[in-house]
Amino acid sequence: MALIIAGERSGVGKTTVTLTLLASLCRRDRLVQSFKVGPDYIDPMFHQHVTGRPCRNLDPVLTSEAYVQQCFARNSQLSEYALVEGVMGLFDGVKGSGDEGAGEEELLINAQCPTDFASTAHIARLLDLPVVLVIDCSRLSGSVAAIAHGYRSFDPRIKIAGVVLNRVGSDRHLSLLKDSLEPLKLPILGGLRRQDNITIPDRHLGLVPTAELPELNALINRLADLGDTCFDWQHLLPLLKSKPLPHRPYPPYPPSLSVRIAVARDRAFNFYYQDNLDLLQQLGAELVFWSPLEDAAIPKNVQGMYFGGGFPEIFAQQLAENTSVRDAVKTAILQGMPAIAECGGLMYLCEQIIDFEGKSWSMAGVLPTSAVMGGRLTLGYRRAVALQDNLLVKAGTTVYGHEFHRSHLTLNPTQPLFETSRYDSEENMGCEGWGLPANVHASYVHSHWGESREIPQQFLQECRKLASIETWK
The missing domain is CATH 3.40.50.880 (Class I glutamine amidotransferase (GATase) domain)
Incomplete structure (x- = not known):
């Protein structure tokens, strides 16, 4: 098992939530393998800085659906926990050929969202992994339930394990959010307050890479502190636990001129x-x-x-x-x-x-x-x-x-x-x-x-x- 961290849209704080989880796990001396959906180079640099292990990209456009499955199986088995950071919103992808081997019902569901190939949802289906939905609550209260319900019901093949409420303003705000979500019986796996002292600078192509951030270790320590207190670890740890999956070994290659x-x-x-x-x-x-x-x-x-x-x-x-x-x-x-x-x-x-x-x-x-x-x-x-x-x-x-x-x-x-x-x-x-x-x-x-x-x-x-x-x- 492993978890996918998905957002209801871009900019909701997926990377911050992912790094907070990774930092807190690594502080506990856990061996963690991370993955990133899509072609991005910079987010995986941050993952690797925290875990000490290369992050792997899962992208069926650049590779194939089969390769995504094999890459995940091959690399997740080497760690105690596995975590996948999604891309954009949960169902945001490109126009593709649809899931291989999809049945009639699945094809009907695909027709509802014809452009989710290579999306986080697509990867969740390929790997049969549950999703944690990150919701930006900075301008929400009661409407959070409509968002959570919509994402949970849109594609019944996606298993929403719970939500993380990000950018919560106050105890009162958190109480309103919890009250709104309670009828859904959807687990709240974390709640992150607005963090003015945790920011990663960006520029014309996204985040500034890790090698250019001399204060990065201090920021990661602050994220680990946050992670120790803001997540429901009793429910998260079993979901994050990695398990051996069948995979093809790399084929041998005959020795040649080095x-x-x-x-x-x-x-x-x-x-x-x-x-x-x-x-x-x-x-x-x-x-x-x-x-x-x-x-x-x-x-x-x-x-x-x-x-x-x-x-x-x-x-x-x-x-x-x-x-x-x-x-x-x-x-x-x-x-x-x-x-x-x-x-x-x-x-x-x-x-x-x-x-x-x-x-x-x-x-x-x-x-x-x-x-x-x-x-x-x-x-x-x-x-x-x-x-x-x-x-x-x-x-x-x-x-x-x-x-x-x-x-x-x-x-x-x-x-x-x-x-x-x-x-x-x-x-x-x-x-x-x-x-x-x-x-x-x-x-x-x-x-x-x-x-x-x-x-x-x-x-x-x-x-x-x-x-x-x-x-x-």
Whole structure:
């Protein structure tokens, strides 16, 4: 068993409630595995900071329904408790094909909510987990019962274990809320008062990542204090208890020529799915983590590079001033080293980043274009069809990914990697992605490789070609 923390809408405090639960559990020396519904990178950073264990993303768009089930089963069995943080409102998702194997009654229910594929509710059904509904009570009293009743009755396949009342104003306010909910016989599993001293700063792409918050440990301690007193632990602990689930072990891979991959990971580059890193290691790669911000050189004896997303625009000056690393990255790639660059990584391989204030900062200069920060947010799932053979996939291959950025390029590639469209419609989003030089895969589309082991296998195969010729020094 495990619990899913869901919200009745975005902004109700799911992350605060989740972190409060995790902090209090970990203070009790409990071993907890957390999960996050959807493609988000930043919330899982906070989970991992609290639990000391990588948070896993559960996203059937980026992977598959089967992969979501296997990922949960494989990772939850290694812990005493398991907790899943939802995304947006409980039934907010995208237009999908519906649950696999749904019966006639279930299909009828799906018709009521045709756009909840990849929603928190969808994950709850896939994993057969109960849901705790977080309700923002800051502007509610009696109406809380209508909300709770509506969410509990909307889809009878969803098991609402109880509610957490968030942003409660006073004892009197709490009493009114409890009185309103009492006829529903729906357990109140927690009540959090409005907290002026517990805030996590945010900026243009969401919360500020953990590595940039020097006071984070103090905040987590305050959350643990809150969690010790605001939850009904007698009812919560049995629900959170993890249990062994059947799962497929990772398939064995024959030994092959080992390769070392330089993975950029610091305050500028930190958007990575843990499953992607695990896959590289399972396929025989040694991951060498390094910092384009702080290090004086790229790691020695590596045969490939991986630049994830992040916030290079925030640290553009520091990246620009590290000229020895910029030059080394450019030299290595132009001499044939395979490199994956996603979103922020793509921006780093450009000639320049032009920040929100219009200042230009020199980057690695591998790609003949510049990344310009702007106010327009590009956000959403993507269906991407490869237009040519490239570092990761063959021409005609369809991959699914996610875009989330406020920059655009001054010059688009003449031979783009992908033709993209929205996942849940036929709307064409145009062409994007740089594959020249041929050993580069630079794209705004974030990918979760999931069960698509062919992608990291193809990347490592190209890296091993370099290793067989000469180890980079």
